[in-house]
Amino acid sequence: MKFDAPAKANLFDQAKIVGKSTPRIDGPLKTTGQAPYAAERHDVIANQAYGFVVGSAIAKGRIAAMDTSLARAAPGVIAIVTAPDTKPVGKGMMNYAPLFGGSDIHHYHQAIACVVAESFEQARAAAALIRTDYVRDKGVFDFPAVAPAAPLAKGQGGKPDTSSQGDFAAAFAAAPVKLDARYSTANESHSMMEPFATIAAWEGDRLTLWTSNQMIAWAKQSMSKILGIDPANVRVDSPYIGGGFGGKLFVRADAVLAALGAKAAGRPVKIAVQRPLMANNATHRQATIQRIRIGAEHDGRITAIGHENWSSNINGTDGEDGTAQTPKVYAGANRMTANHVAMLDLPEGNAMRAPGEAPGHLALEVAIDELAEKLGMDPIELRIRNEPEGTVPANANQRISDRNLVRCLREGAERFGWTQRSAKPGQRREGAWLIGMGVAAGYRGGPTATSGARARLGTDGRITIETDMTDIGTGSYTIIAQTAAETMGVPLDRVQVVLGDSDFPASSGSGGQWGAASSTAGVYAACVALRRAIGQKLGFDADSATFADGRIDAGGRRMALTDAGALTAEDEISFGDFKKGYDVGTYAGHFAEVAVNAYTGETRIRRMLAVCDAGRILNPLSARSQVIGAMVMSAGSALMEELAVDTRFGFFVNHDLAGYEVPVHADIPHQECIFLDTLDPVVSPLKAKGVGELGICGPGSAIANAIYNATGIRVRDYPLTLDKYL
Numbered sequence: 001m002k003f004d005a006p007a008k009a010n011l012f013d014q015a016k017i018v019g020k021s022t023p024r025i026d027g028p029l030k031t032t033g034q035a036p037y038a039a040e041r042h043d044v045i046a047n048q049a050y051g052f053v054v055g056s057a058i059a060k061g062r063i064a065a066m067d068t069s070l071a072r073a074a075p076g077v078i079a080i081v082t083a084p085d086t087k088p089v090g091k092g093m094m095n096y097a098p099l100f101g102g103s104d105i106h107h108y109h110q111a112i113a114c115v116v117a118e119s120f121e122q123a124r125a126a127a128a129l130i131r132t133d134y135v136r137d138k139g140v141f142d143f144p145a146v147a148p149a150a151p152l153a154k155g156q157g158g159k160p161d162t163s164s165q166g167d168f169a170a171a172f173a174a175a176p177v178k179l180d181a182r183y184s185t186a187n188e189s190h191s192m193m194e195p196f197a198t199i200a201a202w203e204g205d206r207l208t209l210w211t212s213n214q215m216i217a218w219a220k221q222s223m224s225k226i227l228g229i230d231p232a233n234v235r236v237d238s239p240y241i242g243g244g245f246g247g248k249l250f251v252r253a254d255a256v257l258a259a260l261g262a263k264a265a266g267r268p269v270k271i272a273v274q275r276p277l278m279a280n281n282a283t284h285r286q287a288t289i290q291r292i293r294i295g296a297e298h299d300g301r302i303t304a305i306g307h308e309n310w311s312s313n314i315n316g317t318d319g320e321d322g323t324a325q326t327p328k329v330y331a332g333a334n335r336m337t338a339n340h341v342a343m344l345d346l347p348e349g350n351a352m353r354a355p356g357e358a359p360g361h362l363a364l365e366v367a368i369d370e371l372a373e374k375l376g377m378d379p380i381e382l383r384i385r386n387e388p389e390g391t392v393p394a395n396a397n398q399r400i401s402d403r404n405l406v407r408c409l410r411e412g413a414e415r416f417g418w419t420q421r422s423a424k425p426g427q428r429r430e431g432a433w434l435i436g437m438g439v440a441a442g443y444r445g446g447p448t449a450t451s452g453a454r455a456r457l458g459t460d461g462r463i464t465i466e467t468d469m470t471d472i473g474t475g476s477y478t479i480i481a482q483t484a485a486e487t488m489g490v491p492l493d494r495v496q497v498v499l500g501d502s503d504f505p506a507s508s509g510s511g512g513q514w515g516a517a518s519s520t521a522g523v524y525a526a527c528v529a530l531r532r533a534i535g536q537k538l539g540f541d542a543d544s545a546t547f548a549d550g551r552i553d554a555g556g557r558r559m560a561l562t563d564a565g566a567l568t569a570e571d572e573i574s575f576g577d578f579k580k581g582y583d584v585g586t587y588a589g590h591f592a593e594v595a596v597n598a599y600t601g602e603t604r605i606r607r608m609l610a611v612c613d614a615g616r617i618l619n620p621l622s623a624r625s626q627v628i629g630a631m632v633m634s635a636g637s638a639l640m641e642e643l644a645v646d647t648r649f650g651f652f653v654n655h656d657l658a659g660y661e662v663p664v665h666a667d668i669p670h671q672e673c674i675f676l677d678t679l680d681p682v683v684s685p686l687k688a689k690g691v692g693e694l695g696i697c698g699p700g701s702a703i704a705n706a707i708y709n710a711t712g713i714r715v716r717d718y719p720l721t722l723d724k725y726l
């Protein structure tokens, strides 16, 4: 089914199941420990051996010699795969550093060997007996030192990643009110609860990977490319995932080493990457430095806005682009963005929840707060004054599909009690605690991607949906079941959803907050195909018939779906070119209230609120979980999270959950999330957009602005730890 024009009124507008708060259908399995995660697939394959990953002890250079003789003689050892004895395997899709093979070392804790043994403990003990001699090269590890000389990144079509409209320099110079400020954000770790994990098994030339991955079709293609085998001989299965946040968009060393280890051992091999390797063997969100210049009239209208960003990556090409949202959020005729990337020898930087926008908001939304103060304006009114109309501020050829940011801000202000905020900072005090309130706007795109599914009608009238879509803790099982139940006219408990298997039709996968909108549209397409198959079998025109209560009904004739017997249909949703004329975005008003200790500088978050505008909300319960989880993650970016770099030896020092601090829900006593009741007909037949990344775009800036409101001290270097306020 091709979606090639804005959606008209359809069955979802009278939905009884879609749009209703629905507990996760996979919840009981997860809370009772029965949902099998990748490392727990004892159910699918017998005779598993254990693989232990050895990481490089240097960041840059090469392996001069590796002696595995003691390790090979150790108890329980079955096989050892070493990098110098393996030709460098391909990079897969969108990996910026090779995952395994060869003697060259590109980053610290790059996988250099995998020991396979009868038990995990034996594999670990043997790994400690491997002796590796290195030749160390001088690497480049100090981002602030090299950032100023970093070249422009390559944007679309290999062109330098800059944009400009009007004459920024002249307009900024002429503006009566100016802001020019620099911000920095930290290197961050996904720190998902479940580390990378894979069980690999070969049957002849056919490889099966039970793994933890967000994008099954990509993983299948990547593994085929990396191992040089036919994609038809690769099966990937990932039904339950303990968090990904972008770190599992691509295959990693666990999948490659489990496959190579299983080949060498002649047995299935399981690898769960040990937590201390997760900081440096995994990907991370790169630190940024951002300079924002805004010129405005005295009435608050922005006349010039410039946003420059510096970040880094291991191959110097793809950085963390903090300017991503700036062309979209505020009006203003004269504009520029520029995105620079430095080459560093730190581990690979790659996508982490709302790549670009998450750190971009940490700078932009504080800059707007600073401008509001210079203007003597309320920061909400300043944002509303610069609301674009009709088209994207930086692209007059792109219409905005549906945008209700002003409502988000106004309704949020009302709900949060914004009038209690003192415009002047440092005015509210309760004992030792200074109290402040802050606001930020949020923008994140609402993209979609082709997504397929198979729908089966059983002889018992049950509907089964099969797609390689993943549920990374987001609620995919539930929204897909809701979509199928609604479309087929059966109760929710008559639908079974099976996900994450590459033998099923390829879906959009989970990433870029496109999963919810795309995968449900694909399931809708498959269900429409099944309705037509049923209609054909029973002599109905399915498109004009009503499907309800397990029956098909048209022209006074009514039959049970079970009368059709067993049927299977398959289809995918694809999205037409009409979308290129639109910017489909999601929007939020974020609010925070903090207390800052006047003596210690400690910040405590008292309340947070997000008012979100993301089209139809498919399941308010799981969408709320997405948003409040993202708000916690954004609070982490603002206050706590930072991978500390050892600039002498080139690695992230705090490589575990004791050293890398993340906030938890209990750190924030009151979190609320409100969804505006909107529809976006441009996005998909369901008129629904994702929210999983919207929630991390803005809350951290609202916290930063609240701290300023409490203390009168503006710190522009994240995380905003207490030492910076003393």
Ligand code: MOS
Binding pocket: 214, 244, 245, 246, 247, 249, 351, 352, 353, 354, 355, 510, 511, 512, 513
């Ligand atoms: Mo998201 S960073 O595209 O999983």
